Amino acid sequence: MRDKKFKLLEVDLSNEKIQTVDVTSEVRRFVGGRSLGAKLLWDRVPPKADPLSAENVLYFGIGPMTGLLGSVTNVSAKSPLTHLRGQSNMNGHFGVEFIYAGYNSGVIFTGKASRPVYLFIKDSQVEIRDASHLSGKSGIETQNLLTEELKKEIDDQNIRVAAIGPAGENMVRNADICHDFYHHAARLGMGTVMGSKKLKAVVVKGTRSPDYAHPDKVLEIMKKWLHAGRLYRIQNRRWGHTQSMSGRYYKTVEGIKNKQKGWDDMCDLFNPVLLEQRYKIWGDACHGCPVACKVPYFMMGPPLGPFAGELRHDNAGGWSANVMIPGYELQGYLCSYVDYLGLDGEDVSGVVAWMMECYEKGLVTKEDLGGIDLTWGNVEAICALLKKIAHREGIGDALADGLKFAPAKIGKGTEKFAITGKGVAITSYEPRGSMKDALELAGTAVGEIHGARGNPDRIMFDSLTGCSFWRSTVQDIYGSIADWAIQGLHATCDWKLSQEDWRLLELRGATMERCYSIREGHYVPERDDVMPERFFQETIYNKYNEPKKLNKEEFLAKRKELYRSYGLKDDGTPSPEFLEQLGLEFAIPVMEETLKS
Amino acid sequence: MSDEKKQPAEEEKNGWGIEKIPYPKGVAYISARWDVCVGCGACEMACSMFHYGTVNRELSRIRIYRYLLPLPKSVQNVCSQCPEKERECQKACPEDPPVIHYDPERQHMVVDEDRCLGSGCGQCRDACPAQVPRFYPPEQDVSMVCDLCEKDGRRRPQCVEICPTQALEFISPKIPHHLERIHPDEKAASLANRLYPLPKGRVIRMPEEIWGGK
Secondary structure, eight states, X not given: OOOOXXXXXXXXXXXXXXXXXXXXXXXXXXXXXXXXXXXXXXXXXXXXXXXXXXXXXXXXXXXXXXXSSSXXXXXXXXXXXXSSEEEEEEXXXXXXXXXXXXXXXXXXXXXXXXXXXXXXXXXXXXXXXXXXXXXXXXXXXXXXXXXXHHHHHTTOSOOEEEEEOHHHHTTOTTBOEEETTTEEEOGGGHHHHHHHTTEEEEEXXXXXXXXXXXXXXXXXXXXXXXXXXXXXXXXXXXXXXXXXXXXXXXXXXXXXXXXXXXXXXXXXXXXXXXXXXXXXXXXXXXXXXXXXXXXXXXXXXXXXXXXEEOOOHHHXXXXXXXXXXXXXXXHHHHHHHHHHXXXXXXXXXXXXXXXXXXXXXXXXXXXXXXXXXXXXXXXXXHHHHHHHHHTTOTTHHHHTTXXXXXXXXXXXXXXXXXXXXXXXXXOSOOGGGOHHHHHHHHTXXXXXXXXXXXXXXXXXXXXXXOOGGGHHHHHHHHSSHHHHHHHHHHHHXXXXXXXXXXXXHHHHHHXXXXXXXXXXXXXXXXXXXOOOTHHHHOOEEOTTOOEEOOOHHHHHHHHXXXXXXXXXXXTSOOOHHHHHHTTOGGGHHHHXXXXXX | OTTOOOOOOOSOOOOOOGGGSOOOOSSOEEEEXXXXXXXXXXXXXXXXXXXXXXXXXXXXXXXXXXXXXXXXXXXXXXXXXXXXXXXXXXXXXXXXXXXXXXXXXTTEEEEOGGGOOOTTTOHHHHHSXXXXXXXXXXXXXXXXXXXXXXXXXXXXXXXXXXOTTOOEEEEOOXXXXXXXXXXXXXXXXXXXXXXXXXXXXXXXXXXXXHHOOO
């Protein structure tokens, strides 16, 4: 069997130059997606670069197994929200299309276009095209317009588009990238970077063979999990991923009223059985997935209807009891409006919750907010504020900078109510209910993002790139993630990996990500891997009146254990010996330099 | 949770699985339930594997079309083995006898590949109201159409067997089966009716339309 080659499409937007680069040797060491993204950032973004400058890169990353467990695309760039390593996953049908187009390591954008453009890819035909007619359009409108426009040209309906909305164009720091209506690479401002490059959309269509090393084995792996997986995940098919919310309120792991409370009676309104029976219209899946956990709803009733959308924990978790929204009707409208504006629903909901608490406490006034009466649960007020943020009008200009920068700009004692870690809003999580969550959220080098924890096995899962909802089920079906990955990499690339090889890949990917964040100088694990003080000082009570609080000593002690399990020193940094063992020697002098200062 | 007790999972369940329903005898075809299709594409993988020993959706005889209505919806497109007088592809073939035709012995459509004029002709595809026959010029520039995965007289449609949502059924005709022959655009438009009265291409009314203001 010949060696499988990995090709990365490189698009220089400043000079409008396009080339294909062979990255096979890097893929052997970093696989793809999230790990390879970290390495590309390390190599290609100069230290301390401004994330919104032409020096930043934007990498749509995939892995050798993309399409076998969902079709996740991992988007990487230096984050404008945190100034650390930025990355976000989106599922759908986008990633695998790159494999069909012949770019099995994805596409990287460098530089900055001088006018609004979109990238068109059809196999070897790659063009930077004018996108001025799409300016100001939402991500969904853009996808529709481009599909209509291009389906005649390529004589096919099946075109995959990822696009940004108005928030991305206006460089709101938590803007998202939208694909296929409800798949969003929303976190850490990936849409903002795309907006800063004046890149409105990426269109990809592939008609080539995916060129698997052992296609029969690929299909065997698929068959096994198509059959087992659909049975394991039957509730996800019925209720989608918003189902977790109801249980999360009962475990006190979901935020309420900007983390001021541990229970509210409105929590029981988030009952997925009602969502399914009243509003669900059909199920929809990503590439290669039998579950179809996307369960779009359609609501007709007044005053907000008719409207449609899709609820998940990720987009809906923040628009719930955390801002005191009672029930699906209002939540559904808000989520669709956030998508229309092109914001990261989770992060911006934390910004809104913060403002609501400040408004309640009198720290910001109606005048500050431009006449908005920002009381808890006021959907009309939330929409008005969101519009200001997306268009950077009035107070929205400061709020659009996210929780790392906005609190200092607003001032007046509002800072301590910003529930954030490393600049990312903590919205859909209430760490007081789970020490494990608290540790894993605090211990990632990218910010407190629940879907992107720093555990090496999760980072590798994002590198392959698999749908993270499936991690536990993969273990049930294949024994372990390693077993699945080793089989899959053999089937797709003819790689023969041992369990030890796999473990080394996991640790290398995780450490690479951490090194990048440390190099940027704003991240000192011991100082930054913490939770807001509220979680250690204020006690909340769950439905059964049981107290919940985090113990700081316990947290710090367990954090050391967590670091050790990642192969790190007790202070969360990698030792030179460890870096050497992982083949990351190039990082040793930079780490020593950065951590000294 | 305190209510939980560790106990091994039940090994086997007895059920009414669709796999227990015997395959039809005589005239039969693949009926697609487009409302149930989730668009995973497993059918395409199984089809290309059976016919060409590879995983490549471009070599599949069943095809998934994905639409933004604007909620995404996928629908399938597969040959419905039309009744004799409705076989538009066969009628349109310029060759004599037609390259694409129904084989009453094997009970499915067949293509005499060595005589097919390929995508340059494409008249069978254009004549089919659902545009079912497909071509893949790089590797298979001949008309590709569903043969129900027949081999040595046994019909075992792989797409039906792999479909995780039972959105494909292998059945004897209960209706004139060419009525299943609907263009994917029209299938999508039909399903979009479920979203009435949403305006085309939109999922919400703007806040200004609801509460006024600029």
